[in-house]
Amino acid sequence: MVTELLQKYIWLVQTFVRAGEYGLDLNEICNKWEDRFDTPYSRRTFNNHRDAVLSVFGIMIECNRSTNRYFIKYTEDVADENAENAWLINTFTVNNLLRLSKDRLSGRIAVEDIPSGHMFLTGVMEAMDEGHEIIITYQKYTKTESETFTLRPYAVKEFAKRWYVIAYCKERKGLRVYGLDRIKSLEMTEKKFKMPENFDVDELFSTSFGIYIPEGKPMLIKYRAANEKESKYLRDLPIHRSQEELGHDGKGNVFQIFVCPNDNLIMEFCKYGNRIEILEPQEMRTMIGDTLKAAAEQYETK
Numbered sequence: 001m002v003t004e005l006l007q008k009y010i011w012l013v014q015t016f017v018r019a020g021e022y023g024l025d026l027n028e029i030c031n032k033w034e035d036r037f038d039t040p041y042s043r044r045t046f047n048n049h050r051d052a053v054l055s056v057f058g059i060m061i062e063c064n065r066s067t068n069r070y071f072i073k074y075t076e077d078v079a080d081e082n083a084e085n086a087w088l089i090n091t092f093t094v095n096n097l098l099r100l101s102k103d104r105l106s107g108r109i110a111v112e113d114i115p116s117g118h119m120f121l122t123g124v125m126e127a128m129d130e131g132h133e134i135i136i137t138y139q140k141y142t143k144t145e146s147e148t149f150t151l152r153p154y155a156v157k158e159f160a161k162r163w164y165v166i167a168y169c170k171e172r173k174g175l176r177v178y179g180l181d182r183i184k185s186l187e188m189t190e191k192k193f194k195m196p197e198n199f200d201v202d203e204l205f206s207t208s209f210g211i212y213i214p215e216g217k218p219m220l221i222k223y224r225a226a227n228e229k230e231s232k233y234l235r236d237l238p239i240h241r242s243q244e245e246l247g248h249d250g251k252g253n254v255f256q257i258f259v260c261p262n263d264n265l266i267m268e269f270c271k272y273g274n275r276i277e278i279l280e281p282q283e284m285r286t287m288i289g290d291t292l293k294a295a296a297e298q299y300e301t302k
């Protein structure tokens with residue numbers, strides 16, 4: 001039921017994106033809905049869906065009172081593939097298209113197997129939307145037995161092909177991050193919770209890389225691209241949202257980010273091998289160098 005509703009919300013957003021700034025009047029919206037879903041569409045249902053789209057995706061469907069036409073004000077932002085809301089919408093849309101096209105396009109679509117815990121994503125989002133605590137059975141990689149936690153789900157975040165829920169854990173009395181692919185079972189309780197005032201998941205992770213909640217003070221990390229080709233990759237796909245290009249130092253283009261170092265960031269830098277060089281701080285340069293050296297030693301002929 002939740003998945004079906006999400007698909008309808010996404011369809012509604014995409015319909016307004018295609019309509020552009022001129023938008024649609026209620027009669028046009030109802031006709032398009034009836035053509036797509038073969039069911040009547042009332043003003044009351046439409047208004048309920050408008051509220052849900054705002055709550056789930058943060059997208060407001062506005063009304064021009066002088067023309068009685070509905071529209072999404074920042075259509076280009078919503079359609080931008082780099083926008084987080086658009087990414088979420090596109091994820092659901094692509095999954096739906098793949099499901100519908102499975103037979104017609106057999107042998108023509110290749111996708112990776114992503115263990116992102118899709119079966120629990122809608123349940124977590126429903127609990128977030130309604131403000132209900134959830135109880136999960138969770139299996140950590142480092143433990144042989146599963147554990148049970150009571151969570152107040154504040155947000156969801158995607159990283160490296162996995163979905164995570166950021167939640168206050170009552171048993172641990174603090175904010176924690178849980179991978180949805182490691183949840184064995186999920187139950188939404190009747191107990192309600194209040195969101196912390198001014199909570200913003202983007203702000204929470206603004207100085208972090210990946211899914212680590214920031215600890216300690218962030219630092220400036222400077223690195224040089226090995227060539228212009230690599231510089232173009234870094235410009236198109238920044239290592240971190242804080243990335244800035246400082247210019248050419250005579251050897252290559254230099255970039256910097258402002259983050260709290262963590263294991264995810266170390267792995268990210270190491271994957272570039274000799275295509276980028278960490279310049280400073282020295283402790284970060286040493287850490288990356290030692291990690292790459294240890295990896296290379298595994299392949300030395302004995």
